[in-house]
Amino acid sequence: MDKNTxxxxxxxxxxxxxxxxxxxxxxxxxxxxxxxxxxxxxxxVDIILDVEEKFGIVIDNDSMERMLNIKAALxxxxxxLAER
Amino acid sequence: MxxxxxxxxxxxxxxxxxxxxxxxxxxxxxxxxxxxxxxxxPESMVWILWSMKESAYKIFNNAxxxxxxxxxxxxxxxxxxxxxxxxxxxxxxxMNFFTMTYISNDCxxxxxxxxxEYFDKISVVDNSTIITKINDLPGFYDENKKRYRSVxxxxxxxxKKIVTLN
Numbered sequence: 276m277d278k279n280t281x282x283x284x285x286x287x288x289x290x291x292x293x294x295x296x297x298x299x300x301x302x303x304x305x306x307x308x309x310x311x312x313x314x315x316x317x318x319x320v321d322i323i324l325d326v327e328e329k330f331g332i333v334i335d336n337d338s339m340e341r342m343l344n345i346k347a348a349l350x351x352x353x354x355x356l357a358e359r
Numbered sequence: 360m361x362x363x364x365x366x367x368x369x370x371x372x373x374x375x376x377x378x379x380x381x382x383x384x385x386x387x388x389x390x391x392x393x394x395x396x397x398x399x400x401p402e403s404m405v406w407i408l409w410s411m412k413e414s415a416y417k418i419f420n421n422a423x424x425x426x427x428x429x430x431x432x433x434x435x436x437x438x439x440x441x442x443x444x445x446x447x448x449x450x451x452x453x454m455n456f457f458t459m460t461y462i463s464n465d466c467x468x469x470x471x472x473x474x475x476e477y478f479d480k481i482s483v484v485d486n487s488t489i490i491t492k493i494n495d496l497p498g499f500y501d502e503n504k505k506r507y508r509s510v511x512x513x514x515x516x517x518x519k520k521i522v523t524l525n
Contacts (some may be wrong), residue, residue, distance in 0.1 A: 296478075306402065315374060315375075315515075316413060316428075317371070317374070317375050317386075317409060318374060318375065318430055320382060320385045320430075321375070321382075323382075323385060323404070324381045324382065327381070327439070336431055339385065339428055340427040340428055340429050341427065341428075342428055343426060343427070343428060349459055
């Protein structure tokens with residue numbers, strides 16, 4: 276899976292939980308789920324569960340800790356996909 | 360230090376499916392899950408414990424400068440239930456936070472402090488107060504006391520609360 280496909284897939288996952296749509300339209304690697312997209316912290320777990328389902332990976336607790344922005348999420352997805 | 364978290368239960372019910380597979384496992388320890396499932400109103404207990412974790416995390420984040428999604432490291436224990444108020448404790452990385460959680464029909468609110476005696480110093484700040492950030496910490500200038508006071512702000516759905524320590 277190339278990086279653009281991964282970003283598009285991640286954007287689709289994140290979209291339903293976004294509260295700040297302007298920030299979503301302007302999404303880039305440093306975009307923070309909570310600070311920028313104003314996603315409710317209880318919904319961050321839904322994003323993690325959706326990522327697990329849609330990418331067919333398991334996100335361990337250490338990875339989950341870092342899952343605060345797009346860049347970290349993509350890194351975690353890539354690492355876990357490579358481990359499969 | 361003080362941290363608070365408010366949850367509009369109607370909105371929480373709309374935004375989250377706590378019975379979704381994996382939801383409890385990612386957010387709550389085995390003991391916390393057992394407590395949730397054995398409680399008469401499991402969904403309420405999900406949000407009571409979640410608001411305890413959130414309010415304690417706010418202090419942890421301010422005290423350490425660390426940002427991380429660490430619900431399983433914020434370990435809750437409930438100590439006492441008196442008049443619709445739960446008193447509890449959250450531990451994280453060797454730090455203790457003391458919490459009080461108020462429950463009404465459609466709202467859950469937790470206030471956490473890092474010293475037990477601070478429970479007597481909690482005061483609510485008017486919601487119309489202009490909150491600014493200094494060194495990334497929210498606060499306001501208190502005209503009466505002639506000093507800057509840090510606050511914790513929580514907003515969810517229909518509810519908003521600003522608290523400070525006197």
